[in-house]
Amino acid sequence: MNMEHRISILGYGHAGASIAATLEKAGNAITVGLRNPGKLDGAVSIEEAIKASDIVIVALPYDAGYEVARQYSSELAGKIVIDMMNPLKADLSGFNTFNGNSGAEHVQQLLEDSTIIETFNHADAPVLANPRGALQFVVGNDASSVDTVVAIVKDAGFDAQGITDLSKTRELEAFAYFWIYFTAMQRKNMDLHLKLV
Ligand SMILES: NC(=O)c1ccc[n+]([C@@H]2O[C@H](COP(=O)([O-])OP(=O)(O)OC[C@H]3O[C@@H](n4cnc5c(N)ncnc54)[C@H](OP(=O)(O)O)[C@@H]3O)[C@@H](O)[C@H]2O)c1
Known part of the structure; x- marks a missing residue:
């Protein structure tokens, strides 16, 4: 049985609106x-x-998410912060790293009293709106928070795979950039998703 969680979403663009609808449909507040x-x-x-x-x-x-995190770091303390942001360069020619760290690690360094979990960054908006068992990694340093988010992501209709090592988001963000290139530029179809078989 799905367990209802209270979840807040900052931003309601293509990605935020899509995942908000999916998580609400799964019974979350x-x-x-x-x-x-x-x-x-x-x-x-x-x-x-x-x-x-x-x-x-x-x-x-x-950049906006990092600034919000900086501004509200004390209000975010003790919370699970799900980072679905890809640190894309402004001209979309690649993605930024931060002294070799991922965007998610950079946010974790800023929010040292929060638990950063990265997921939903390697699925395009149509898949966030209609997951159909799409593979989605769930990555963070705290095993129990990873388990909590894996359960939420599974209940929302994804195949969630947990990884307890936030440094792996370096590769995951590189993959997300590659995935955007593949779906948007190569296949011109952002409703594609990956499956483990
Ligand atoms: N699009 C996708 O398929 C997809 C998939 C996975 C992950 N992502 C990631 O999700 C994030 C959002 O992408 P998106 O495609 O949803 O972008 P978007 O459609 O442009 O929406 C951006 C949202 O952020 C808000 N925003 C922008 N600048 C802000 C600021 N300075 N302060 C507060 N709010 C601000 C916008 O509010 P206003 O309406 O007020 O401008 C809007 O709600 C990105 O980091 C992206 O990498 C996107």
Whole structure:
């Protein structure tokens, strides 16, 4: 039986709106936090959304998400922060690393009292909206938080595979960049997904 979680999502663009709908359908209580909450019925400010849940998904462009994390680091302390951001370069010519660290590690260094889990960054928006068993890795340093998020991601309809080592997000973010290239540029179909067989 699915267990309901209170989950806040910061950002409601292609990625945030898609995963919000999927997680809500799976029975979770979703709070959406926006810089302009008037844009969406029921949305609240980013600060209110962070306070509303112990699990917070950051679905913002990387630089904006990092800035929000910096601004609200004390409010995010003790929470699971799901980082679904890919630190893409502004001209989309590649992705940024931070002294060899991934975007997720860079956020974890900033939020030392939060637990960063990276997932949902290597599926395109149509798959986030309709997972159909799509493979999705769930990566973080804390085993029990990885297990919690794996259960949420599975209940939402993905094949979730947990990895307890946040440094593996270096390769995962590189793969996510490759995956965007493959689906958007090569196949021109962002509704493709991977399956383990
Ligand atoms: N698109 C995908 O298929 C996909 C899949 C997986 C992961 N991702 C990742 O998800 C993140 C969001 O991507 P997206 O495609 O959903 O982008 P998007 O459609 O452009 O939406 C961006 C969202 O972030 C908000 N935002 C932008 N700048 C902000 C700021 N400075 N402060 C507060 N909020 C801000 C926007 O709010 P406003 O409406 O107010 O501008 C909007 O809600 C990215 O990191 C991306 O790498 C995307």
